Amino acid sequence: MRTRITELLGIRYPIIQGGMQWVGRAELASAVSNAGGLGILTALTQPSPDALADEIARCRAMTKHPFGVNLTILPTTKRPPYDAYLDAVIEGGVTILETAGNNPAELVAKAKGAGLTIIHKCTSVRHALSAERRGVDAISIDGFECAGHPGEDDVGGLVLFPAAARAVKIPLIASGGIADGRGMAAALALGCDGINMGTRFCATQEAPIHPAIKQALVGASERDTQLIFRTLRNTGRVWKNAVADEVVAIERRPGGCDYADIQPLVAGTRGRATLESGAVDDGLVWAGQAVGLIDDVPTCAELIERIVAECRSALQRGARAFAAND
Numbered sequence: 001m002r003t004r005i006t007e008l009l010g011i012r013y014p015i016i017q018g019g020m021q022w023v024g025r026a027e028l029a030s031a032v033s034n035a036g037g038l039g040i041l042t043a044l045t046q047p048s049p050d051a052l053a054d055e056i057a058r059c060r061a062m063t064k065h066p067f068g069v070n071l072t073i074l075p076t077t078k079r080p081p082y083d084a085y086l087d088a089v090i091e092g093g094v095t096i097l098e099t100a101g102n103n104p105a106e107l108v109a110k111a112k113g114a115g116l117t118i119i120h121k122c123t124s125v126r127h128a129l130s131a132e133r134r135g136v137d138a139i140s141i142d143g144f145e146c147a148g149h150p151g152e153d154d155v156g157g158l159v160l161f162p163a164a165a166r167a168v169k170i171p172l173i174a175s176g177g178i179a180d181g182r183g184m185a186a187a188l189a190l191g192c193d194g195i196n197m198g199t200r201f202c203a204t205q206e207a208p209i210h211p212a213i214k215q216a217l218v219g220a221s222e223r224d225t226q227l228i229f230r231t232l233r234n235t236g237r238v239w240k241n242a243v244a245d246e247v248v249a250i251e252r253r254p255g256g257c258d259y260a261d262i263q264p265l266v267a268g269t270r271g272r273a274t275l276e277s278g279a280v281d282d283g284l285v286w287a288g289q290a291v292g293l294i295d296d297v298p299t300c301a302e303l304i305e306r307i308v309a310e311c312r313s314a315l316q317r318g319a320r321a322f323a324a325n326d
């Protein structure tokens with residue numbers, strides 16, 4: 001395949017595994033890159049910039065292909081040393097940076113100066129245009145279906161992708177709600193140059209997640225996600241389990257709630273423990289609506305080859321609608 005994204009990133013297929021807290025480790029990122037996509041390590045999964053440097057070295061030992069690092073700038077009480085994490089990326093010889101969560105301005109100048117290719121992930125056309133003006137190289141745009149933080153505009157990919165495609169000039173990646181080749185074909189048809197997936201890559205052999213969580217994702221339908229933190233205007237989409245329901249119940253109390261009321265339920269360490277132990281109702285499991293499209297736990301190579309084959313036949317099926325009338 002050849003699109004502006006395969007050209008920009010030097011990869012075989014325009015399929016990216018987005019940054020995922022606790023999941024974006026060397027095992028998964030290298031498997032995706034070895035399969036022809038772009039794997040991405042998640043910087044803040046590592047406790048320190050030094051640990052990120054080690055993880056980058058580990059990933060490099062597992063793949064000869066390009067991989068990236070995600071740096072997520074989110075509102076937090078204890079600000080991580082973003083600059084030092086970026087230094088680890090640059091000194092580790094990684095050439096692709098995925099920024100997300102907030103305006104990437106503070107990172108762009110230094111990253112560009114070091115020759116990095118920057119993919120900025122955001123959830124609205126206005127934020128995409130602002131990042132483009134600041135000099136990022138590609139936009140990943142997350143529709144409302146996505147896992148993680150879909151923003152507060154609630155615009156699904158079917159509208160958001162073409163709206164972004166007609167406004168943004170740099171290469172564009174469709175993200176959120178995509179788990180198969182039909183979704184990929186749709187993204188290309190809507191004007192995007194590639195796709196980004198999170199939830200689908202969680203249900204692969206190489207994802208460093210307990211098998212019970214992967215099976216829970218396989219068993220879930222498209223109706224089984226929950227929107228948390230809506231009342232705090234920091235919406236997050238997660239798999240609908242007991243903890244997610246409890247968070248929403250507290251948020252809906254008369255008078256609302258403060259972050260402190262739900263903090264013990266949503267603590268990152270608790271989510272991490274759940275992913276490791278497989279105790280499916282103990283902590284938050286981030287997942288998007290595409291969870292309803294997942295029926296198995298293939299290797300990343302099987303998944304990517306299948307998606308590419310499905311994408312090709314979906315596009316051919318669409319083209320036949322015209323051929324029949326010619």
Ligand SMILES: Cc1cc2nc3c(=O)[nH]c(=O)nc-3n(C[C@H](O)[C@H](O)[C@H](O)COP(=O)(O)O)c2cc1C
Pocket residue numbers: 017018019020021023042070072099100101121142145146147148149175176177178196197198199200202285286287288289290
């Ligand atoms: C378990 C999990 C953790 C995630 N953590 C992050 C993160 O730390 N930073 C980030 O930018 N996006 C994060 N995301 C969002 C993904 O990178 C991606 O944008 C999203 O999953 C796309 O939607 P999809 O799940 O429908 O494919 C996470 C997604 C999942 C499933």
